[in-house]
Amino acid sequence: MTTRVIVLNGGSSSGKSGIARCLQAVLPDPWLTLGVDTLISAMPAAVDEGIDFAEDGGVSVGSGFRRLEDAWMAGVAAMVRAGAKVVIDDVFLGGAASQQRWRDALDGLEVLWVGVRCDGAVAAGREMARGDRVAGMAEAQAEIVHRGVVYDVEVDTGANEALACAREIASAIGR
Numbered sequence: 001m002t003t004r005v006i007v008l009n010g011g012s013s014s015g016k017s018g019i020a021r022c023l024q025a026v027l028p029d030p031w032l033t034l035g036v037d038t039l040i041s042a043m044p045a046a047v048d049e050g051i052d053f054a055e056d057g058g059v060s061v062g063s064g065f066r067r068l069e070d071a072w073m074a075g076v077a078a079m080v081r082a083g084a085k086v087v088i089d090d091v092f093l094g095g096a097a098s099q100q101r102w103r104d105a106l107d108g109l110e111v112l113w114v115g116v117r118c119d120g121a122v123a124a125g126r127e128m129a130r131g132d133r134v135a136g137m138a139e140a141q142a143e144i145v146h147r148g149v150v151y152d153v154e155v156d157t158g159a160n161e162a163l164a165c166a167r168e169i170a171s172a173i174g175r
Contacts, residue, residue: 003110003173004080006031007088007102009149010116011141013126015157015165016089019116022166023087027173032079035089039072061093073105080109091141096148114169115146115154122158 006023008016020033043065061069080086092098099113118126120142127138153172155165 003112004085005111008114008116009092011145013123013138014116014118016116018162019165020087020089022163026170031085033087077105092145099149113151115151117156119158
């Protein structure tokens with residue numbers, strides 16, 4: 001079976017989006033990139049029990065967000081089943097439980113699970129430079145998103161550029 005889904009998991013500002021763009025450039029077939037930011041930007045401003053961003057960088061999600069996220073995950077899986085290849089850029093705030101939700105949605109599909117690591121201080125510097133995130137989010141998420149998660153490949157964007165990470169991930173598809 002051929003890998004049709006690559007799931008990138010890492011904290012905010014860890015470099016997942018850069019890796020996803022590089023994967024699109026180095027992989028031989030066309031791959032769509034969809035991420036949790038895509039989902040969040042598609043949501044209406046007011047969702048009962050939606051997503052909240054605290055001043056200290058904490059993120060909490062409610063049942064309204066989860067219902068829409070479940071539908072979105074099913075839709076992403078349906079696109080793959082219909083023939084698309086997809087890179088998913090996500091932040092597993094719930095660690096292993098978040099991965100299990102994707103495992104359930106992607107059941108029966110060949111998935112490459114990728115941990116995108118980045119030292120919290122490095123991610124915090126990127127967060128500050130971006131200016132579009134709540135300060136503290138990157139450092140708070142740097143380790144928690146990996147708790148209990150099982151990967152096929154792990155890359156470190158603090159030590160390697162996005163293109164080098166993408167090439168390492170691409171080489172893992174053929175294994």
